[in-house]
Amino acid sequence: MEYSDNIIMMPFEPKRPYQEIGLVLRQELINGRYVVGDRLPPERDIAERLDVSRTVVREAIIMLELENLVEVKKGSGVYVINIPSQPNSRENVISDDAGPFEMLQARQLLESNIAEFAAMQVTPGDIVKMRAALELERKELASG
Numbered sequence: 001m002e003y004s005d006n007i008i009m010m011p012f013e014p015k016r017p018y019q020e021i022g023l024v025l026r027q028e029l030i031n032g033r034y035v036v037g038d039r040l041p042p043e044r045d046i047a048e049r050l051d052v053s054r055t056v057v058r059e060a061i062i063m064l065e066l067e068n069l070v071e072v073k074k075g076s077g078v079y080v081i082n083i084p085s086q087p088n089s090r091e092n093v094i095s096d097d098a099g100p101f102e103m104l105q106a107r108q109l110l111e112s113n114i115a116e117f118a119a120m121q122v123t124p125g126d127i128v129k130m131r132a133a134l135e136l137e138r139k140e141l142a143s144g
Contacts, residue, residue: 021052026064026067036082038079039078066104067084
């Protein structure tokens with residue numbers, strides 16, 4: 001903090017609108033407004049409730065998707081897959097240097113290259129292990 005002519009100067013951290021809305025939605029997850037498995041309201045409804053554009057809501061949802069809190073299912077909606085364990089924090093917000101679309105593009109590029117590399121390295125034994133893991137997951141999901 002700096003003092004200048006009796007005015008207190010506080011550090012200023014500007015946030016983009018999508019970051020503010022992302023933090024609001026994140027806090028709603030923490031507060032229990034939505035639980036794992038819930039479908040979020042349509043972008044239009046969230047935008048009206050929070051008085052922002054649908055673009056801002058869309059970017060905020062991408063931010064939450066990058067935090068692995070929600071999953072976007074094309075044609076179905078946005079579903080809660082995890083509840084954050086920490087309250088709102090600037091550390092959890094995407095850097096101002098890259099927007100959510102840039103982060104998503106980078107993630108898609110990395111993930112596709114990792115998947116390609118894994119596919120080239122896989123052994124028959126690896127496939128057996130993956131099938132067993134998938135079957136175990138199916139059973140656990142079916143049993144609740």
